[in-house]
Amino acid sequence: MKTLLGLTAAPGICSGKAYIFKVPDLSYDPCKIEDSETEKKRLSEAFRLSFEELDRIKGALSGSLGVEYGHIFRAQMTILEDDDFKQEITGKLDESPCRAETAVEAAYKMYEELFSRMDDSSCNAQRLADLNDVCKRVLRNLLGKDDVNLSVLPPESIVVAEELLPSDTATMDRKHIRGFVTERGGCTSHVAILAKSLSLPAAVGVAELTRQIKKNDFVILDVRDFEEARIYINPDAAKQKELEIHKSEYRKRQEDFLKMKDLEAVTLDGKKITLSANIGSLEDLANAQSLGAKSVGLFRTEFLFLKGNLPGEDEQYEVYAEAAKKLAGGMLIVRTLDIGGDKEVKALNLRKEENPFLGLRGIRLCFKYEELFLAQLRALLRASVHGDIRIMFPMISSVLEFRKAGELAAKAAEELKSRGIRRRSDPPLGVMVETPAAVFLADELTREAGFVSIGTNDLTQYILSVDRGNEDIGSYYRTFSPAVLRAIGITARAAEKNGKWTGICGELAGNPMAIPVLLGLGVAELSVTASALPQTIAQIRGLDSGKCRKIAEKAVSMATEEDIKAYLKEEIRPE
Numbered sequence: 001m002k003t004l005l006g007l008t009a010a011p012g013i014c015s016g017k018a019y020i021f022k023v024p025d026l027s028y029d030p031c032k033i034e035d036s037e038t039e040k041k042r043l044s045e046a047f048r049l050s051f052e053e054l055d056r057i058k059g060a061l062s063g064s065l066g067v068e069y070g071h072i073f074r075a076q077m078t079i080l081e082d083d084d085f086k087q088e089i090t091g092k093l094d095e096s097p098c099r100a101e102t103a104v105e106a107a108y109k110m111y112e113e114l115f116s117r118m119d120d121s122s123c124n125a126q127r128l129a130d131l132n133d134v135c136k137r138v139l140r141n142l143l144g145k146d147d148v149n150l151s152v153l154p155p156e157s158i159v160v161a162e163e164l165l166p167s168d169t170a171t172m173d174r175k176h177i178r179g180f181v182t183e184r185g186g187c188t189s190h191v192a193i194l195a196k197s198l199s200l201p202a203a204v205g206v207a208e209l210t211r212q213i214k215k216n217d218f219v220i221l222d223v224r225d226f227e228e229a230r231i232y233i234n235p236d237a238a239k240q241k242e243l244e245i246h247k248s249e250y251r252k253r254q255e256d257f258l259k260m261k262d263l264e265a266v267t268l269d270g271k272k273i274t275l276s277a278n279i280g281s282l283e284d285l286a287n288a289q290s291l292g293a294k295s296v297g298l299f300r301t302e303f304l305f306l307k308g309n310l311p312g313e314d315e316q317y318e319v320y321a322e323a324a325k326k327l328a329g330g331m332l333i334v335r336t337l338d339i340g341g342d343k344e345v346k347a348l349n350l351r352k353e354e355n356p357f358l359g360l361r362g363i364r365l366c367f368k369y370e371e372l373f374l375a376q377l378r379a380l381l382r383a384s385v386h387g388d389i390r391i392m393f394p395m396i397s398s399v400l401e402f403r404k405a406g407e408l409a410a411k412a413a414e415e416l417k418s419r420g421i422r423r424r425s426d427p428p429l430g431v432m433v434e435t436p437a438a439v440f441l442a443d444e445l446t447r448e449a450g451f452v453s454i455g456t457n458d459l460t461q462y463i464l465s466v467d468r469g470n471e472d473i474g475s476y477y478r479t480f481s482p483a484v485l486r487a488i489g490i491t492a493r494a495a496e497k498n499g500k501w502t503g504i505c506g507e508l509a510g511n512p513m514a515i516p517v518l519l520g521l522g523v524a525e526l527s528v529t530a531s532a533l534p535q536t537i538a539q540i541r542g543l544d545s546g547k548c549r550k551i552a553e554k555a556v557s558m559a560t561e562e563d564i565k566a567y568l569k570e571e572i573r574p575e
């Protein structure tokens with residue numbers, strides 16, 4: 001038995017078999033060439049295997065995520081069936097003796113150059129991204145390497161990886177995953193947010209993980225502690241028995257919280273708090289509603305774009321309209337596309353950046369790809385007839401950016417008008433406060449914006465200048481830093497002065513130790529991942545708002561995160 005330690009990313013306790021997710025090494029010796037007939041045979045076989053794999057994934061995805069996701073893989077199968085594509089590769093083999101791998105890569109390069117000479121439309125970028133995926137698949141089959149992806153998983157899998165990016169998990173097989181463990185990543189990285197939305201435990205920053213664990217090892221993932229996660233690899237019978245007891249106790253506590261799910265989030269002295277859910281899809285919304293969500297404080301729409309294709313206006317409209325209808329009048333805050341940083345959209349073929357988190361991200365990318373942004377805004381304005389949709393812009397760092405986003409929303413409205421499409425009167429426009437600039441400009445921004453929601457995941461990263469996804473500097477990512485708490489206070493006071501409300505949609509909103517402080521700082525809405533909803537309701541119902549104010553005052557007056565945490569642990573003692 002081995003025990004590894006990591007950082008808590010999403011709470012829970014589970015057991016299962018290790019599924020190692022590792023992108024295969026596709027390097028090869030280009031000089032090891034068979035005769036061209038043998039290379040052609042190898043190529044045909046690799047095409048056949050690739051086609052079969054795609055067919056399998058297509059079937060699995062159509063069943064789990066819906067036929068539209070199956071179609072993405074159908075498009076790739078069409079490439080494999082295309083005679084011109086195959087001809088292009090075999091032509092290279094006939095031209096001069098080379099390996100089939102070299103011919104595949106040369107054919108891809110040829111198409112890449114061809115596409116780059118065409119208009120830079122997102123449609124070409126999408127086709128090139130599909131072609132790239134297909135060529136990599138064929139290459140991998142030529143090299144006889146296993147297909148490692150998360151779309152088709154064995155039952156009871158604990159996904160083990162060096163790192164999990166949004167593009168890796170976009171089409172994963174949710175039904176068979178029990179939990180996640182990664183070597184890299186911080187506690188607000190993508191995998192943490194994803195795991196919480198699925199109510200699954202996750203541990204990140206586990207040193208040496210991929211060297212210590214093998215495929216199919218039996219793993220118990222114990223993430224009951226708020227800071228430290230434990231990973232038991234092939235535990236002995238006694239340990240298994242002990243952990244089974246913890247597992248059932250944990251489940252019992254969750255069931256107790258669940259009984260509270262339909263109660264109001266109101267403090268002992270009668271202060272109502274808007275408790276909303278963070279979602280990334282309609283499936284997330286269904287899960288959140290089953291856990292008591294009545295409103296959504298953050299719909300991360302970029303997940304609609306990470307699954308392989310770029311959804312157009314109509315496709316997006318369907319999703320937003322469906323979400324609004326499902327909430328039956330409950331607030332639905334939709335964040336406009338927040339691509340960039342660690343969220344790569346293959347179909348846009350974006351240039352790799354030196355500092356992606358300081359680069360073409362969020363609203364900046366939307367301004368660059370204005371048509372993409374306008375299509376999303378039109379879809380949202382159209383969907384707003386079906387409920388209380390509010391639009392929120394990410395990564396705002398100046399008042400002019402907020403104004404420009406508003407002008408584009410007005411332009412989208414004009415376009416709809418000229419098409420004779422009806423829509424509700426203008427939905428409220430909000431600012432996501434996640435840059436220090438937005439905190440310093442909170443007064444000016446909240447004079448113009450309808451509401452603000454603080455994205456503490458990024459705000460912490462930018463205030464403390466610490467990459468939120470880098471586990472090596474995880475200890476510098478101080479969630480309870482007085483600098484961050486004071487920034488929240490500044491924002492909430494400015495919003496209140498201007499008669500607007502402040503929400504929190506970063507991970508801090510669901511942290512039991514932070515909740516009294518946030519309420520005491522004047523936050524009116526908490527938007528948390530689905531799994532945290534019942535527990536948060538239970539906690540709010542046991543709080544007194546006057547006491548929260550005192551706790552917040554004292555916490556923000558302290559000089560260090562360590563002091564604040566020690567004080568809060570003593571004062572609050574989360575269950």
Ligand code: PEP
Binds near residue numbers: 193300457459507
């Ligand atoms: C945040 O930054 O706090 C946030 C909610 O957005 P994301 O985690 O998607 O960047």
Ligand code: MG
Binds near residue numbers: 457
């Ligand atoms: Mg953010």
